Amino acid sequence: MHFSIPDTQEITDGSGSTYTSFNIHINGVFHCTARFSLLHSFHEQLKKEFGATALPPFPPKKLFPIAGPKLDERRLMLERYIQIVSQEAAIANSDVFNSFLLTAQQETQKEQPENVSLDVYLMNGHKISVNIISTDQTEDVLETVASQIDLPDDFVYYFGLYLVRKEDDSETSIVRKLQDFESPSISLKSANLKGVHRIVLRKCFWDSSFDDELLANKVAMNLLYVQAVSDIDRQWVLATKDQKEHLKSLQQKGSKREFLRLARTLKHYGYIQFHPCTADYPQANSRVVIAAGNKELNFRILVKPDAFKEAVFKITRIRCWRITTTVADDSDNPDSSLLELSFEYLIAKDTLQWITVQSEQAILMSMCLQGMVEELIMKKQGRKIKKPSDRVRRGKKNFTRENSIPSGLVQSPSSEKDDRPHLPVTQKHVNKTVSKLQDLKLLKGKGTQNGDSVTNSAFEDAIGDDDL
Template sequence: MHFSIPDTQELKDDSGSPYTSFNVHINGVFHCSVRYSALHQFHEQLKKEFGGLSMPPFPPKKFLSLTPPKVEERRQMLERFIQIISQDPQISNTDTFNGFFLKAQQETQKEASEASSLDVYLMNGHKITVKIMSTDQTDDVLEAVASQVELPDEFVYYFGLFLVQKEDGGDNSIVRKLQDFESPYISLKYANKVGSHRIVLRKSVWDLAYEDELVDNKISMNLLYVQAVSDIERQWTLGTKEQLRHLATLQQRGSKREYLRLARTMKYYGYIQFKPCETDYPHPHSRVFVAAGHRELNFRIQTDSSTMKEGSFKITRMRCWRITTSMPESDSQIAIGGQPSKTRLELSFEYLMAKDTLKWITIRTDQAILMSMCLQSMVDELIMKKQGKKMKKPQDRSKMDPQTNQQQNNFSSKAVNENSKGKDKTFVENNAFDTIGDDDL
């Protein structure tokens, strides 16, 4: 997860007294605005619950009003504190952590908890309406959707809820995967203030071995089929003319299992395709189409008006990656549900080009954080599989012991946040890089 506190705002409490509030962005999106006192209380709660862990520095209380430089110093310390604890699975997978940011989102948007209906869509536009509380977190909503379509418990977390935006050209663009520290109802409501959005149910596993289990169940197989048809229609998955004709015949016959079996052999099946962007590889300002899947970032580089060159960057050969977020000081406008209006994003990764040869490659795109989250989830899944761990089930959420959380989730990459004036950098160290062998070179 990518946490930042890019700026602050001056507000007044119910008595009219002024105070400074810190604007928290998560995965590139404005999430909440919180007071220092609330964060201090959160810190104290974490110290009680995780007394055996070494906590990062937290800015001390001050009894006098802070000068602007001191406010900036506090902002940077709070940002680093949140960044570090969010990367510790013993903390970030607990109700304490998720509950704090869920409540902060609710209070920031002034949303009361009330019975509501929420529309969740499949990729073919089919609508599933679930009855929820407006402040239910993502896992609650996902489980409600799964229950409504009668998806077996063991397959619920093979899928996820994604926020997608309707583009001017009529296509849907994935904005991000919804996380458990937010309310899908609130996130969707405020995302729609800056564009047309919807929540979509999509497969959230990458390895085709996991799909083998899903294909044997009628409900999960049908969900895979719907997504496969959509991805082929929008040309996210590519096939030959003969393959496409065969798929059309199978679709007319209603042969979903056979359709899916053929679709899984096609190019870019199961990949997420990103909007056209710019890279410095192999040359500065190269136009590139990037896709994430099959444990790689795939590049299709436009070398001239009619020629495309393709390259593959395996996640096991990425030593680390970083996100750079730049925002001009003059731009303090927060676009709720999206990026600040002038934010510039880059994703850079250090890649093992050959033995003992590392090279930084940079992609400039407003989807940099989504790319990073895809890399993170592919790495997590790869390490989870190597460790023989299983996907969680709904009943696992009742396990509150931090040690249990560590045993189930201790496969996240390590992130370090650095901040300089006008810029924020998050470095992610790739634990999968340590498993590389000579066969990978």
């Protein structure tokens, strides 16, 4: 996950008093705003749960209100704090962590729990309407959808809920996978203030061998089939003319299982493809189409009109990666920010090279990398995809009322456009968030930080001779 606190806002409470609230963005999207006292309460609860030694330093309290450079210093310290704690899997998956973010989202958006009907779509446009509580978190909604379509518990978490956006050409693009610390109903409502969005049910695993477990169940197989047809139609999955004709024949016969078996043999089956973007590989300002899947990033590099060459970057050879957002000193052009994904790659034995991609979907690319790495380690450790019965349901943590956000007083930053990070543009601002390869600490020891990237001594142990 990528956390940032790019700016603050002044809020007036019911008594007329004014205080500063910090705007928290997650994965490039405004999530909530929280005052310092609420964040301090969050820190105290983490201390009770995990101990003070497991946490980074928290910004000290001040006797008097702060402003100017001191306020900006506190903002940066809070940003660094939440970035560090979010990288610890035990903390990021804890009830304290998720309850804080879920509660803060509800209070920021002034959402009161109520019965609502939420529409969840398949990739072919089929709509599944479910009755939920407006503040239900993602896993609750996913399990409700699965129950309604009779998807067995064993297969629920092979799928996930994704926020997708309708583009001008009537196509849809994936914005992000919804996380457990948010309410799909609230997130959809907020996203629709900036364009037409919907929530879509898609498979969320990367290894196509998992398909074997799903093909025996009719509901799971139908979900895979619908997604495969969509991905082939939008040319995310590449097929020759003969293969397309064979697939069409199988569709007409209603032979879904055979259709999927053929689809699994096609190039880029199960990949997510991103919008065309710019990279510095193989040279500066190269135009590329990137797809993520099968433990790799695949680059299709435009060498001349309608002619591409391919480059493949295996996740086992990516030493680390980072997201960088740079906003130029141009207050008249708020869209001048650049979102970059940079990764350090073992290009040859004993040779590492940084490769940078400029894309509005850089954070989604990073989350795909993280998902593939986590799945690879899960399989190496012999673990399975979780089931609803594996969830620990302790209920929400109660944060003190005096620290809560007064209802009706907070608005999302009005200058946020689309789903790009909301950052101040009155000065040059560089915000760097580092993502660890989540397997590194699990494989051997702890990582060490050099500059703004995270490395690990176990990196070479994660690479086999076949990868070089």
